[in-house]
Amino acid sequence: MLVHSRKARWAVWGVFLILFLPLFALPLLVVVGASFATHWSGVLPSGMTTANYQAATRGEALQALTTSLVTAVTASLLALAVGTWAALAAAGLRKRSRKVLDALFVLPVAVPSVVVGLAILVAFSRPPVLLNGTRWIVIAAHTVLVTAFAYQSVSAAITRLDPAYEQAAASLGARPATVLRRVKLPLLLPSLTAAVGLCFALSMGELSATMMLYPPDWTPLPVLIHAATDRGALFTGSAIAVVLMAATLLVLLAVSRIRTRASYR
Amino acid sequence: MGIRFDAVTVAYDGNVVLDALDLTVAPGEVMALLGPSGSGKTTALRAVAGFVRPASGRVFLGDRDVTDLPPHRRGIGMVVQSYALFPHLRVEDNVAFGLKARKVPKAEIRTRVAEALEMTGMAAYARRHPRELSGGQQQRVAIARALAIRPDVLLLDEPLSALDAQLRSGMLAELARLHRELPEVSILYVTHDQVEALTLADRIAVMDKARLQACGTPRELYRAPADAFTASFVGNANLLPVTVGSAGVSFADAEIAVDTAGAVPGARATLCVRPHLVGIGAGPNRLTGTVAEVQWRGATHRLYVDVAGHRVMADVRELREPPAHGDPVTVHFAPEDAVLLTAGVGGHG
Numbered sequence: 001m002l003v004h005s006r007k008a009r010w011a012v013w014g015v016f017l018i019l020f021l022p023l024f025a026l027p028l029l030v031v032v033g034a035s036f037a038t039h040w041s042g043v044l045p046s047g048m049t050t051a052n053y054q055a056a057t058r059g060e061a062l063q064a065l066t067t068s069l070v071t072a073v074t075a076s077l078l079a080l081a082v083g084t085w086a087a088l089a090a091a092g093l094r095k096r097s098r099k100v101l102d103a104l105f106v107l108p109v110a111v112p113s114v115v116v117g118l119a120i121l122v123a124f125s126r127p128p129v130l131l132n133g134t135r136w137i138v139i140a141a142h143t144v145l146v147t148a149f150a151y152q153s154v155s156a157a158i159t160r161l162d163p164a165y166e167q168a169a170a171s172l173g174a175r176p177a178t179v180l181r182r183v184k185l186p187l188l189l190p191s192l193t194a195a196v197g198l199c200f201a202l203s204m205g206e207l208s209a210t211m212m213l214y215p216p217d218w219t220p221l222p223v224l225i226h227a228a229t230d231r232g233a234l235f236t237g238s239a240i241a242v243v244l245m246a247a248t249l250l251v252l253l254a255v256s257r258i259r260t261r262a263s264y265r
Numbered sequence: 266m267g268i269r270f271d272a273v274t275v276a277y278d279g280n281v282v283l284d285a286l287d288l289t290v291a292p293g294e295v296m297a298l299l300g301p302s303g304s305g306k307t308t309a310l311r312a313v314a315g316f317v318r319p320a321s322g323r324v325f326l327g328d329r330d331v332t333d334l335p336p337h338r339r340g341i342g343m344v345v346q347s348y349a350l351f352p353h354l355r356v357e358d359n360v361a362f363g364l365k366a367r368k369v370p371k372a373e374i375r376t377r378v379a380e381a382l383e384m385t386g387m388a389a390y391a392r393r394h395p396r397e398l399s400g401g402q403q404q405r406v407a408i409a410r411a412l413a414i415r416p417d418v419l420l421l422d423e424p425l426s427a428l429d430a431q432l433r434s435g436m437l438a439e440l441a442r443l444h445r446e447l448p449e450v451s452i453l454y455v456t457h458d459q460v461e462a463l464t465l466a467d468r469i470a471v472m473d474k475a476r477l478q479a480c481g482t483p484r485e486l487y488r489a490p491a492d493a494f495t496a497s498f499v500g501n502a503n504l505l506p507v508t509v510g511s512a513g514v515s516f517a518d519a520e521i522a523v524d525t526a527g528a529v530p531g532a533r534a535t536l537c538v539r540p541h542l543v544g545i546g547a548g549p550n551r552l553t554g555t556v557a558e559v560q561w562r563g564a565t566h567r568l569y570v571d572v573a574g575h576r577v578m579a580d581v582r583e584l585r586e587p588p589a590h591g592d593p594v595t596v597h598f599a600p601e602d603a604v605l606l607t608a609g610v611g612g613h614g
Contacts, residue, residue: 164349170336171314171343172363172414179337182362186353 028245034238052239061224061240065247068204068220071135072251075142076150076199080192082143083150088180091158105151108144117141117209135218141209146199153198157191197255204248221247266327266417267292267451268313273322275308283308284475285322292327292417295444295452297462299498300472306455309472310420313453315339326418337366342411342450346423348403350395356406357382357391363414381413382406384446385439401432408443421454425461437464459499463487471495487539489604496537496606503543503577505536507605514605517573521550522600528607535606538598540567543579548597552577556592570594 035052037045055061083105090101108116120141124131131137165187169179185192207222214223221244228237268290275283283305290296298306311317312324315336323332331339350359360381364374382388385405395403404424411419421440425433441464444452456462462469463483470480471494479486479495490496493504507514507521509528514521514536521536528534545568554572566587568579579596588594 162347162349164345164347165351167314167316167336168343168345168349168410169351169362169366171339171341171420172366172410173337173340174362174366175337178366183351187351189353 031238031241031245034235035242037235037238040235052235053243055236056239056243060219061221061243064219064221064224064240065243067135067218068222068244069247069251071139071142071218071220072200072203074139075146075203076196078139078143079147079150079199080154080196083147083152083195084154084188084192086151087155087158088184090155102155105148107148109148113145113206113209114212116145117212120144120209121212132213133215135215137213137215138210138218138220141213142203142206145206145209146202149198149202150195153195154188154191157188161187193255193258197252200251200255201248204244204251267294267325268296268418268453269325270309270312271323271325273309273312273319273324275305275312275317276320282475283312283319286477288470288477288480290451290453292451293449295454295465295467297454297456297466297469298472299456299459299462299469300478301457301498303474304472305475306457306472307422308475310422310453310455313339313418314341314343314420340414340416341418341420342414342416343420344404344407344411344422344424346426348395348407348427350403350406350410352395354394355391356387356393356395356398359395359406360410360413362410367414377413377415381409384412384443385409400428401436404428404436405439408440412443412447417450419450419452421452423456424454426456426458433461437461440465463499469499471498473498490537490606493535493537493606496535496604501540501578501580503536503538503540504606505538505575505577507534507536508532509534509605513600516552517575519550519552521603523550523603523605524600525605528605532607537604537606538577538602540578541565541580542602543577543581543596543598545579545581545584545594545596547595549599550603551595551597553593553595556588556590556594558590559587561587568594568596570596572596 038047169183270286270288273286300306360378471478486499496502507516509532552572554570557571558569560567570577
């Protein structure tokens with residue numbers, strides 16, 4: 001603790017809560033409140049009901065939830081594979097080529113995601129690779145957008161990894177593939193799960209590129225929320241938003257359990 | 266199996282860190298590479314392991330030229346300062362790692378892991394994870410892991426420097442015992458600690474500034490060092506700048522009797538005397554000066570004596586009435602206890 005006296009500690013907590021509550025917690029609480037409401041004209045929402053959730057967990061919304069989960073899981077696993085592979089390869093490069101690779105992987109983050117969406121739409125709308133109108137164009141866009149984060153967090157972990165481990169393994173007679181499988185990847189596991197969790201969360205919430213690409217039979221949750229609020233169904237939209245938050249948090253919680261088990265060793 | 270360095274040079278970005286090393290380690294020999302940090306000793310070891318590629322020169326294991334062989338095909342056991350035990354594997358799996366990588370049959374793996382853990386006294390800890398072990402225990406596991414593959418050559422890179430002093434001397438005895446049990450294994454032992462080198466090594470190679478300075482048995486290097494650097498690095502040494510005379514040398518105003526064979530009269534040279542061979546009081550080869558500092562070390566007193574602007578160390582049995590700072594004092598040493606160094610004059614002393 002930086003602050004020692006009890007009074008000062010309370011003051012710091014006070015400032016923290018004053019800043020944190022309105023900025024981070026209250027908007028989320030408002031969404032939760034709205035998700036149970038039919039009217040909101042006073043200070044608090046009124047006409048409490050669970051009807052919004054009935055709408056948010058069946059039919060169109062349920063399908064959107066599945067769509068989002070499948071998209072996010074596929075995209076984050078693909079991103080993890082590509083990002084890890086690239087990060088491992090980058091570790092063996094010379095400084096200059098490595099910088100080029102780093103820059104390449106930052107590109108999808110640096111460019112606005114609407115632009116990434118548009119680029120993918122234009123690129124894959126005609127043969128030889130025709131993805132437009134299929135679910136794969138959404139998954140491809142999400143993969144491109146989140147791979148940057150996977151690459152960055154895995155390559156940061158690789159630089160922190162003590163080369164003594166792989167050298168010890170090599171001196172014991174392990175080929176490079178064995179070293180990777182039995183030593184490096186297990187040691188990187190905590191970072192890999194962190195990376196996949198981050199990618200998953202980002203993909204679950206992606207809207208701007210998805211808006212440009214999604215086919216009618218592959219509508220992820222954020223698009224549905226946007227559509228609902230757009231046509232004025234704020235309370236139904238809130239309920240779907242809560243479902244989105246809950247699903248994301250549940251998956252992240254599961255991933256972080258794997259992570260604590262991996263780093264405990 | 267022996268190790269041979271044939272004019273091995275290693276450079277990083279044009280910076281020479283190992284300069285044309287020629288060195289042969291005989292089969293079953295313990296060779297210590299002794300030197301300060303940056304002397305090239307670890308680089309030499311890494312060249313044997315295959316982690317650095319020599320810019321020129323060849324490395325041989327036995328008759329086999331391994332210079333271009335990747336590390337995993339060299340069949341070398343290695344223990345590094347940080348031990349590098351795989352944190353995600355249990356002790357037994359750490360030890361089995363090399364055997365699995367070599368596709369040794371499962372039943373044999375089990376017996377050999379047990380054997381290696383038995384040999385290092387770690388059999389009771391087989392199911393533990395490395396983080397549950399103390400430094401000394403991790404060290405033993407690292408040695409067991411390296412020995413399990415039955416290497417002909419064992420590389421030890423500062424294996425004891427992460428341990429505290431008491432554990433270190435215990436582990437030194439352990440290592441000596443292991444080598445007695447495995448007499449055919451050649452050991453290359455990198456260290457900056459002269460005590461480890463003197464205790465364990467059959468021969469010591471003294472390195473400084475990327476070069477091999479001297480190589481010989483501990484006794485040779487201690488009794489008759491070839492140059493001032495070796496004298497000061499292998500054991501403590503008083504190094505006095507002297508001028509060679511006809512029947513001895515002169516230091517400041519004093520005439521000192523010493524064997525001057527091989528030295529040219531009138532030349533400048535360095536006289537090396539070990540501190541524990543310097544006595545207080547009158548005797549042959551007397552030097553008078555004033556006490557600069559007295560250190561009590563339990564069984565001994567170390568005196569630092571200023572003689573004509575030079576500091577002479579004397580380790581004597583604990584004195585009942587030690588002299589105080591500034592007291593005049595006379596020290597002496599026997600002519601046969603001093604060694605005249607004609608190489609490497611200057612810099613030290």
